[in-house]
Amino acid sequence: MADPRPATPTDLPLIIVAIATCLALVVFTAPLTTLDAMTDALGLSPGAQAWIMSGMPLGAACGLLTAGALGDTLGRRRTFVAGLWLTAASSVAAALSVNGLMLIVMRVVQGLGSAGIMACGLGLLGQVYDGQARRRAAAVWAAALGAGVAVGPLIASGLLAVSGWTATHWAVAAVSAALAVMAMSRLPESDRTGDRVDIGGSVLLIAGLACLMSALIEVRVGSTGLVTALLIGAVVLLGLFWRIERRTGNPILALELFRYPDFSGATLAAFASGAGVLALMSMVPTALVRGMGQSPMSAAVILLAWSGVTVVAALASGRLPERLTPRQRVIGAIAGCGVGQALMLAAGTGTSWAVVLPGLLIAGVSNGILNASLGHEAVQTVPPERAAMGSAANNTARYLGSALGIALISVLIAQKSGAGTDFFDAWHAAVIASTAFSVLGVLAMLVVSRPRGVVR
Incomplete structure (x- = not known):
């Protein structure tokens, strides 16, 4: 607390x-x-x-x-x-x-x-x-x-x-x-x-990510040719960025940081949280409004069962047992997020908005602990002089993950334009897809990161 x-x-x-x-x-x-x-x-x-x-x-x-x-x-x-x-x-x-x-x-x-x-x-x-x-x-x-x-x-x-x-x-x-x-x-x-400052690397990274994220956005509203061109541009630009970063003396992303298993694990976990719980919870108001007939303001208030609880859980995370390592906290928190996401399958035609509350609450508690644990890991898993770079990489992974997840969920929902059964068929597919990202996040932490000592 x-x-x-x-x-x-x-x-x-x-x-x-x-x-x-x-x-x-x-x-x-x-x-x-x-x-x-x-x-x-x-x-x-x-x-x-x-x-x-x-x-x-x-x-x-x-x-x-x-x-x-x-x-x-x-x-x-x-x-x-x-x-x-x-x-x-x-x-x-x-x-x-x-x-x-x-x-x-x-x-x-x-x-x-x-x-x-x-x-x-x-x-x-x-x-x-x-x-x-x-x-x-x-x-x-x-x-x-x-x-x-x-x-x-x-x-x-x-x-x-x-x-x-x-x-x-x-x-x-x-x-x-x-x-x-x-x-x-x-x-x-x-x-x-x-x-x-590595200006060349900065320009290539910004241009490459701009192409990648623009492609994700244009999937919903653009043509196939435009999306393909943007994806090709992203691959070329990010490939050039990777090559330059390996050679420059002061890179904006020191690639050797990925030699640290804990840094790689935390970065993958941040990506999974963005593509998983953050993406799905961002679309919950859509399900409440389009599928259940709630007003936008009511949907925003109901969402507090996730976002508000996230705040309380993050503050209370400092009271977790000292014997739990950051790695264990991240793994447990992502798994909890996955459980909360899976419970959103309960939403369906004719159900009350109350059926989403258990999933929102469990995902809120887990997401709060996850945010606090990842924030700690982002700084602790890199050398002190690279603290800002570690934090930036963690947040970049989170934003890229959320962009990918939101685009995927939006495409799934857009395939079914009506409400009722058709909408919730798409919603259930979106829940399964986002939950899969959380599962992959748990697996990445188990495989990539390595056990460490007790938090100090």
Whole structure:
């Protein structure tokens, strides 16, 4: 559970990083309840709507490793603050958007700003706190992830009723700017290597991931030829990136990190959690609205049984028995997520929304523990000077996994456009597919990572 003590000066770094992390997830989830209003205001096509939903995670996935390298090379506080300012500026521009294209571009830039926040936030906590305090900080950071997912749709919905869809962007801009000012004076700067940033690798990675994630998005709304071309471009660009990273002296992703079994296991587990539990839970509101006739606001409230519990579980994860190693926690948490996902098979034609509660609750507890454990592993399984890179790689894997999972589930659901039996046939296929990713995550941890000692 959370420490009941009042905030002290030593808690300020944790407070700043936690709020900024929560804000990044608010940006990610805001369109869940404001997309219809944006569509009406800007005349968005179905393709534009898909891009607005996916633009922020696209920018985040493309920018995380580059932001991690910038943090290790130029300073984590500098990169973290730059991410906040970029989020503030792009949010102002998003609020002023006059057409769909401008809003899509700003959603991508919001993702790039969030990349700076998430890539360096956990690394900053790793250098400020140690021992039990570091574990507590990692738990709070993980709770902030869940809190953003939980409150984002509710905040956006409330502001929508008061001042329209632009209100969320104005609020994000104001909070981001305030956090940037606080961070400059309250967060310590990390040691800087002074090496040159791998610009070539950054460009290739961003372009390659952009092609890959664009292909995933366009599967729903684009042509076969376009999707094929994007996939070929992704393979070529990422292949060139891999080749350059093996030769450069200061890579944005040190490939030798994958020689550490624990790092490889944590990265695969993050990918599995994104493609598994995060992707499925992101689509639960769709099942509630389209399959059960719930209102969007009701669906957002019901989803709190997962996202809200995730926050509590992440904070309480510090009370788990000390004899449990991080590896054991990750394996158990992913398995628990899989159980919660499988229980979503209970949803069907004529069932009440209450049938999804057991799955949401079990997945929420497991996901909270998983977030805290993966956050700890992302920093602990790499050398100290690569802390930001380790955190960035972990988050990149999570975003790529969620993009893949959401695209897969969306395609399965889109094959059945009606409600009733047809919809839930597709939903059950989506549940099975996402649960399979969690099973693969457990297997990856068992095979790739290796047992270690008790958590210290």
